[in-house]
Amino acid sequence: MNKRIWELDVLRGICILGMVVVHLLYDLMVLYALVDWQPPVLYTLAQEWGGVLFLLISGICVTLGRRSVRRGLIVFFCGMICSAVTAGMYFLNFSGKGIIIYFGILHCLGVCMLLWPLVKRLPVWALAALGIALIAGGFYLQTLPPADHPWFTVLGLPHQGFVSSDYFPLLPNLGFFLMGAVLGKTLYRKKETLLPRVNTQNPPIRFFLLCGKHSLWIYLLHQPVLSGIFYLIMLTK
Secondary structure (H helix, E strand, O other): OOOOOHHHHHHHHHHHHHHHHHHHHHHHHHHOOOOOOOOOHHHHHHHHHHHHHHHHHHHHHHOOOOOHHHHHHHHHHHHHHHHHHHHHHHHOOOOOHHHOOOEOHHHHHHHHHHHHHHHOOOOHHHHHHHHHHHHHHHHHHOOOOOEOOOOHHHHOOOEOOOOOOOEOOHHHHHHHHHHHHHHHHHOOOOOOOOOOOOOOOOHHHHHHHHHHHOHHHHHHHHHHHHHHHHHHHHHHO
């Protein structure tokens, strides 16, 4: 994407900050049990659907730029770093096994980007039909009993007893990514902002723009920072 479209960066920035807040509250309530608080509806919505907005935005962006394979490899590698760190936290007895990320949002986004070249030449109607089918298939898988083989977890059919602090299977999430690509090929077919008259130098907009541009770094660093803070708090208790 040679010329960045500001509203996509702003939306990505809002998403990543929302995810930081969700993880902050999760750490407080579940991981470290520092507060006993019933989460509000907004927290539940952000926890369950915030990642979908990430996937839609990524789907839009993949139609605007090049090197989706290179970008996908980088994102997937970052996901593997998260897997290694969370596995280390478990093996060092910093947390329970549920903290381990086997196939989280970064793994999913990385694979979606890697798969994009296989479908990018499809007409918009076919891309939309495929996306809807994958979404429907993903929700159908959720009604089935647990799988016998752990590899089905990647597709969306986890094995018995599966737990993870971040789980985004390919189904239905690849479908959401493709629906984002449909938006990119229609709403953003000219590869221009839809809101050219907005003053992007406005401080709040610039803040969210900055967060959106560096969302990957924020995602990678925010949980270690939060964990370090809470670990120090636990030592003082």
